[in-house]
Each structure stands twice: as C-alpha cells, then as structure tokens.
Amino acid sequence: MELELIRQIRDRAAVLSSSQYLSAIRKSIGDDCAEVIPSEDMDILATTDTMCEGIHFGLSYFSPFQLGRKLASVNLSDIAAMGGIPRWALLNAEVPKKLGNADDPFWQAFLQGLTSRLAEFNAMLIGGDTVAAPSSRLALTLTLIGEIEKGGAVYRSGAKNGDLVYCSGYTGESACGMELLAGPGLAHLIPRPACRKLMHKHLDPEPRIMLGRALAAAGISSLIDLSDGIASDLANVCKESRLAAVIDAGILPVSRLVRLFCHNTRKKRGEFLPRATWEYVLCGGEDFELLWTVSEKRCLDAEEAAIKVLGHRPAMIGRMQEGSGCYIDTGHGLVDISFRGYEH
Amino acid sequence: MELELIRQIRDRAAVLSSSQYLSAIRKSIGDDCAEVIPSEDMDILATTDTMCEGIHFGLSYFSPFQLGRKLASVNLSDIAAMGGIPRWALLNAEVPKKLGNADDPFWQAFLQGLTSRLAEFNAMLIGGDTVAAPSSRLALTLTLIGEIEKGGAVYRSGAKNGDLVYCSGYTGESACGMELLAGPGLAHLIPRPACRKLMHKHLDPEPRIMLGRALAAAGISSLIDLSDGIASDLANVCKESRLAAVIDAGILPVSRLVRLFCHNTRKKRGEFLPRATWEYVLCGGEDFELLWTVSEKRCLDAEEAAIKVLGHRPAMIGRMQEGSGCYIDTGHGLVDISFRGYEH
Numbered sequence: 068m069e070l071e072l073i074r075q076i077r078d079r080a081a082v083l084s085s086s087q088y089l090s091a092i093r094k095s096i097g098d099d100c101a102e103v104i105p106s107e108d109m110d111i112l113a114t115t116d117t118m119c120e121g122i123h124f125g126l127s128y129f130s131p132f133q134l135g136r137k138l139a140s141v142n143l144s145d146i147a148a149m150g151g152i153p154r155w156a157l158l159n160a161e162v163p164k165k166l167g168n169a170d171d172p173f174w175q176a177f178l179q180g181l182t183s184r185l186a187e188f189n190a191m192l193i194g195g196d197t198v199a200a201p202s203s204r205l206a207l208t209l210t211l212i213g214e215i216e217k218g219g220a221v222y223r224s225g226a227k228n229g230d231l232v233y234c235s236g237y238t239g240e241s242a243c244g245m246e247l248l249a250g251p252g253l254a255h256l257i258p259r260p261a262c263r264k265l266m267h268k269h270l271d272p273e274p275r276i277m278l279g280r281a282l283a284a285a286g287i288s289s290l291i292d293l294s295d296g297i298a299s300d301l302a303n304v305c306k307e308s309r310l311a312a313v314i315d316a317g318i319l320p321v322s323r324l325v326r327l328f329c330h331n332t333r334k335k336r337g338e339f340l341p342r343a344t345w346e347y348v349l350c351g352g353e354d355f356e357l358l359w360t361v362s363e364k365r366c367l368d369a370e371e372a373a374i375k376v377l378g379h380r381p382a383m384i385g386r387m388q389e390g391s392g393c394y395i396d397t398g399h400g401l402v403d404i405s406f407r408g409y410e411h
Numbered sequence: 412m413e414l415e416l417i418r419q420i421r422d423r424a425a426v427l428s429s430s431q432y433l434s435a436i437r438k439s440i441g442d443d444c445a446e447v448i449p450s451e452d453m454d455i456l457a458t459t460d461t462m463c464e465g466i467h468f469g470l471s472y473f474s475p476f477q478l479g480r481k482l483a484s485v486n487l488s489d490i491a492a493m494g495g496i497p498r499w500a501l502l503n504a505e506v507p508k509k510l511g512n513a514d515d516p517f518w519q520a521f522l523q524g525l526t527s528r529l530a531e532f533n534a535m536l537i538g539g540d541t542v543a544a545p546s547s548r549l550a551l552t553l554t555l556i557g558e559i560e561k562g563g564a565v566y567r568s569g570a571k572n573g574d575l576v577y578c579s580g581y582t583g584e585s586a587c588g589m590e591l592l593a594g595p596g597l598a599h600l601i602p603r604p605a606c607r608k609l610m611h612k613h614l615d616p617e618p619r620i621m622l623g624r625a626l627a628a629a630g631i632s633s634l635i636d637l638s639d640g641i642a643s644d645l646a647n648v649c650k651e652s653r654l655a656a657v658i659d660a661g662i663l664p665v666s667r668l669v670r671l672f673c674h675n676t677r678k679k680r681g682e683f684l685p686r687a688t689w690e691y692v693l694c695g696g697e698d699f700e701l702l703w704t705v706s707e708k709r710c711l712d713a714e715e716a717a718i719k720v721l722g723h724r725p726a727m728i729g730r731m732q733e734g735s736g737c738y739i740d741t742g743h744g745l746v747d748i749s750f751r752g753y754e755h
Contacts, residue, residue, distance in 0.1 A: 093454060097651065098567050099492035099636060100456040102559065105449045110437060112444040113538060115501045115554060119545040148443035157459045159503070159552045194457060201463040202546030208503045210459060210554040215446065223442050292443060307441065 091154070092193060101193035103155050105214065112213035112220070114145035120163075120204040128248040131173045133270045134207075135180025141294065142211040143188055143274035144355040148292035149222075150283025151215040153188045153276065156181075158195035159208040166205060181209075188276050221283045221290040221359070226308035230288050230360040232385040233369070235278055235377060237322035238297055239344075242351030244269030247328075256331040261324050272355040279357060281372040287361040296350040297384075298407035300358060302393040305405070308360075311390030314349075314404075316397045320382045321348050349395065350407050360387055435498070436537060445537035447499050449558065456557035456564070458489035464507075464548040472592040475517045477614045478551075479524025485638065486555040487532055487618035488699040492636035493566075494627025495559040497532045497620065500525075502539035503552035510549060525553075532620050565627050565634040565703075570652035574632050574704040576729040577713070579622055579721060581666035582641055583688075586695030588613030591672075600675040605668050616699040623701060625716040631705040640694040642751035644702060646737040649749070652704075655734030658693075658748075660741045664726045665692050693739065694751050704731055 094102040105111060118124055118138055129137070139156070146153045158181065166173055182192050190211065200206060244265035247254050254262050275292070282290060289308060291300050297314070305312050321344060329343045336343070361369045366383070373381040385396075394401040438446040449455060462468055462482055473481070483500070490497045502525065510517055526536050534555065544550060588609035591598050598606050619636070626634060633652060635644050641658070649656050665688060673688045680687070705713045710727070717725040729740075738745040 094564065094566060099489040099634075100458040100495065100557065100564075102493065102564050103455045103457070104561075105455050111447045111449050111455065111556070113447070113499065113501055113554075113556060114444040115503055115538065115540050115552075117503045117505060117540050117542045117552070119505060119542055121545045122543050145443040149446065151444065155457065157457055157554055159459055159461045161461060161463060161550060194459065196459050196461050196552075198461045198463060199466050201465045201548035201550060204545035206505060206545060206550060208459075208461070208540070208552050210457075210501055212455070212457060212556070213444065217448075220438065220444075220446050222438060290443075 092191065095193045096195070101155065101157070103193065108217055109214040110217050110220065112146055112149055112151045112215050113210065114142055115208060115210040116141045116145070117206065117208040119206045125249055126205070129270065131176035132180035135177040135182075136184040136271060138207050138209045139181050139184035140272050140274045140355065142209045143184070143190070143276060144272070144292040144294065146211060146213040147275045147279035148290055148357060149213070149215055149220045150279045150290060151213040151220065152280070153185070153190035153211055153213045155193045155212045156185055156190055157210045158192060160195070160197045161200035161206040162197060163200040163203045163205055165203065167199070188274070219283055221287060222307070223289055223291050223304050224307035226289040226304055226310055226360040226387045227362060228310060228387060228389055230362055230387040231366050231383050232301065232312055232314070232358065232360050232387065233373070233381045234293070234297070234356055234358050234384050235275055235373065235381050236354070236356040237320060237325070238293055238349070238354045238356060239325040239347030239351035240265055240268040240322050241272060241353040241355075242347050243325055243328040245353070253332050253335060256335065257328060261327055265324050265328060269353060272353060274355060275357045278373060278376045281376050282357070282359055282369055285369040285372040286365045287359045287369050289360045291358050293354045293356045293358055294352055296352045296407070297358065298349045298393060298404040299352075302405040304358070304360065305391060305393050308387070309391070310387045312385055312387050312393045313401065314385035314393070314395045316395050318382070319348065319384045349404055436535065439537045440539070445499065445501070447537065452561055453558040454561050454564065456490055456493055456495045456559050457554065458486055459552060459554040460485045460489070461550065461552040463550045469593055470549070473614065475520035476524035479521040479526075480528040480615060482551050482553045483525050483528035484616050484618045484699065486553045487528070487534070487620060488616070488636040488638065490555060490557040491619045491623035492634055492701060493557075493559060493564045494623045494634060495557040495564065496624070497529070497534035497555055497557045499537045499556045500529055500534055501554045502536060504539070504541045505544035505550040506541060507544040507547045507549055509547065511543070532618070563627055565631060566651070567633055567635050567648045568651035570633040570648055570654055570704040570731045571706060572654060572731060572733055574706055574731040575710050575727050576645065576656055576658070576702065576704050576731065577717070577725045578637070578641070578700055578702050578728050579619055579717065579725050580698070580700040581664060581669070582637055582693070582698045582700060583669040583691030583695035584609055584612040584666050585616060585697040585699075586691050587669055587672040589697070597676050597679060600679065601672060605671055609668050609672060613697060616697060618699060619701045622717060622720045625720050626701065626703055626713055629713040629716040630709045631703045631713050633704045635702050637698045637700045637702055638696055640696045640751070641702065642693045642737060642748040646749040648702070648704065649735060649737050652731070653735070654731045656729055656731050656737045657745065658729035658737070658739045660739050662726070663692065663728045693748055
C-alpha cells in the first residue's frame, strides 16, 4: 500500500509538474536524487517548513487543495524574504492510516493545490519521500530551492541605525482567521463577508515573491517575512542587525477586520480592548506580509517599487536605532515586545 | 520552549558545522533561507529522507548519536547512487514533548552524530525547521543537496540489454541486525561478535560516496543504492531501463553472518532454511550497498575502480536482458522477485 501510494503520488506529481520549466530539470521524481541545472551567475537558496496536523492545521477546516497550496505558500514566502526566485521543491509526507489509500481523492486535490501554487511562481515539484506516519496525524514537509543573483540577497542582518521600518500589509488577520476556523464557535459573532476574509487570510496567504524581487532591486537594507508576528520577526531583524527597533503605535496600521473581530468576540473571549487588538496586530503569526528596513535616502525608491507590485502604499511603521530589542512607542513610553511570539 | 529549542539547535549546529567548507556558504542557519554558492560547471542534486520513531527506528536501540549519523548516511547514500558529491543539508525535526527540553543531552548528541557524519564527506548543515510533534514520537527529515559534473550523473534508467549486474557488498545483514535490535529476544541465539556486526550494519551503514564517484567515472550504465532490498531496487532499475534482470543464485554472495542468523534463529522464528536466508539476501533493506550495471566492455574498468575504493572485488550477480521484471535463476528455473520489497 505504501509503495503504491508513493508511486501514485510520484506519477501524479510528475504529470502535474510537466510545465514550461522542464528544461532546467534533468531528472525529476523517480531516481535516487533529482538533478537540476542551476542558472549561471546565480546563488542557490534553500528553505524548508514542516506542517503537522493538530499543530499547524486541522483537516476539519483545511481542504486538501488549500493545504497543498498553503504548504507551498509558506515556503515560497521564505524565498520572497530573501528577494529570490523559487525553482524546485521536494515533498515529504508522513501518511497516517486514514489517508494510506493511494486512491483517496485527498492526494489528488492536495497535489493539485501544491503543484499549481508552485507553478504560479514557476517552481516545480522534483522529488520527495512518502512514509507511514508514526501516529494518526498527517505531517508534511516541503523543501524549496531557489535562486538569487550573486550579491543580490537581502538578509535580516543588514538593517542600519536610522533606517525606516516598512510593512507590506495588515498583520493579525491570519491569527483572527485561525481562531474563527479552529476556535470554539466565534464565527457567528462576525458578519459573514468579514469572517470569510479573515479565514481566507489564514487558509490562503499570498507569498510576496514579486514584492521581494522589487524591494531587493530597490536597495533595501534588510528583509523578513512575517510568519511569527511583528514582535517576533522584527526582534529577529534587531538581533541579527545588532540594533533596536521602535514601532510607532500612532502610525502602525490596524486592520478594520481585526478591530471588528476583537470587538465582537471580546465578551466570549473575556478580553479587553484595545489590548486584544494590539495582541493580534503585534503578535499574530502567519500573515506572510514582508517587513523591511531601508535608509531614508532609498525609502522612496522602495516605496515606489512596492506600490507598483502591491497597488497600494506600504506602511512605514517605525525606525531602527542603537540598542537591542523591539519596542512599541505607545505615546506614553516604550514597551518592550521582543519575541512576544506566537507559538503553535 | 519551542523557540528556545530551535535557537539552541541552530546555535549548536552552526558551531558544529563551522568547518573548512564555509567558503561556499553565504548564509547558513538564521535567515529566511540558507544561501550557498554552487560550483561552476556542475548540476545540482537533491534528495530527502524521513525517519519516524516506531516506523524506521526505536529510541531504545538507537543512541542519539547513531540516529543523527544514520539520518545523514541514508541521504548521503542517495547522492552516492547518482555518482555525486554531497554539499548542503537541511534538517526538519518534529519534536515530541519528551524531547522538548532544549537542554536535553539528546539534541547535542544527535546533532554531533548528524554533522560529523556529514562532515566526513565535506557536507554541512545549513538550515531546517523545528516544530512540535503531533504525537509522542520523534520524526526527522533530512534534505541533502549535492553536486555532479554536468552529464556525469548515473541514472537508474541507463542499463542496456546484456549489461552485467554488480553489487558492492553483502545484502540482508542490516535486516538481520534490525531484528536482533528490535525483535523479540533473538540476540542470545547468535555469538556476540556476529551479533554486534549485524547490529552495526543496521545502526551505522556506510554511504558509498567514494565508490559512486569512482564508478561514475568508470562509465557504468546504471546505479542505485540498496535501501529497499535487491528485489525491489533492481526491479526499479529494470522498470526505468525497460529491461529484465536475472540474478544467478549460484554466484550471488550470501553473507556468512546472514546464514548464521537464519540458522540459529530458525526454530524461534518458525522459518525454513534456505528459504529464510534468501528472503534476507534478496528482500532485506537498508544495507546501502551500491548496485550497478555495466557493459561487458567496461566491466573490468569498473571492477578495478571499485576494488581501489572497497579493498575487495565487487560481486557480479547477474545480467540484464530483454523483457521486464527482476528474476532469480535458481538452477531449476526463473522465479520472479520483482518488488518483493521490504516495507517498514
């Protein structure tokens, strides 16, 4: 059964992956290794993310298609956060008994979601490993290999004293969406369209590949994707750049949907406003927006580059300064929010 | 706790990985992606293997050091099976509560085993992901990126009609070793030194990197590593090469240790000789020897290349012919053994 499942996944993935980018692939699924042809004058990027049922997702609220798509997106987002181009992916699946049938429509839909999302960014599935799960829960790992112009990658460590901090979109929406999907009966408290938008942000985040490319070309100083929340991810930029960051609460954009969610669910969740809203905006994970720092001299170039891709102006939310840690300026003083992370 | 564990693994791995090969690594663990510099005129190889507690290993008989080493070895073996050079690795760990303490000596020993085994072949750990496990069992994935001269890789699909089939060493020993380690009280039936040797073959297989390089240079036609057993792996060569293979039972080497194991445990296991012996030799997995095909014209070149690396003559075990499937010639006719695989 297991061998049969591997074969079917392999055959389906091979068909689904036969796109225009085959020319750089000498050997895909079906040998001891995949073999690909790297582009000249480019470096290789590599990232990997594991998603476990019951920890990172539930099969009650993720369709197999969405799950495949999200597994691709979270890895694509890491390539975006270097300014790179995604190319080749490997999938590891730990398959529980309930999904061990190779003909289960789950696998076709999952692979369709995964490979089509990769294909949107010209990346392809070239290999992987399928094993029996050690428990009743599905676990998935995707490893994504990308390329970047030599010297063109943007690291977390490049922020300079005085650089401005920008963010590509609202934060906290994905965390609200997750509570609506997985939490105890909150959805009826939110108007249907708002509810759907928040859930969508969690189920189907947008990897900012084109934005990452544009920002890298515009000479920004550091770049990270918001997977763990601003408080945690910006604190990582601070740590790697040996600086402090101060976010200005007065200009940090707060999503109307996050406000609505927090307002309408406050009684049921026993939380106080506006504290709850700030928790989501600063500590909510998985929005996969990009956060970058840029010198004042280059900030307008970067803004223009971002506007071209996003269709809206990115938000300037704070500034880098001497010191260490990540703070928010509330107007009544600085509050240290470093690594006020979001753990699954 | 989880974030702390990630940080500790990262810091330890970074220290353990600071070897002479740093020059090709622009960014290691600690950014959104790792960034490496590929060599000129080489293609990229990629392989990945997942090992789950209770399926592929038990913590009662694998030390953490051995486990890290084996995770490296099984991936290294896949690079060997293309004739390639291992370079960069990414680790995914699904960490159960029992190992969730970052100070648990398990992690230091595991990473030491993993990184030192990689370093033996000049490969380095450059990234990964650590998540909470969805169950009480540890699951580990390693993805290994390698390099190969353009046009130099040896595939499963290259075997030609009339080619000879060779194997680098005994098969079945690892499967016997696994039963001694994990099975119900067989060890006392085998003399101590033999027992130790069989267990060692399972716990610490040798990835045949140098042999793969030498064989690829000697012009062999196809190559695979024996992870699932001859019956399954040679059947894959047949399938990919659209040929049949016939193994000659009269010349297939049978390990003295496998004979001893089967003889001494036959009563307890209720199996008949010599059938049981052949089961281990043909269907036992995880020996990680290399199996290759080569034309008669080039077979002596390949033999000599193998002798230089192995210190012993590799065994010629059969021949490729028209047709499909993998057979053994018992002297009383052909028996189809295709995909008589070993499933965990």
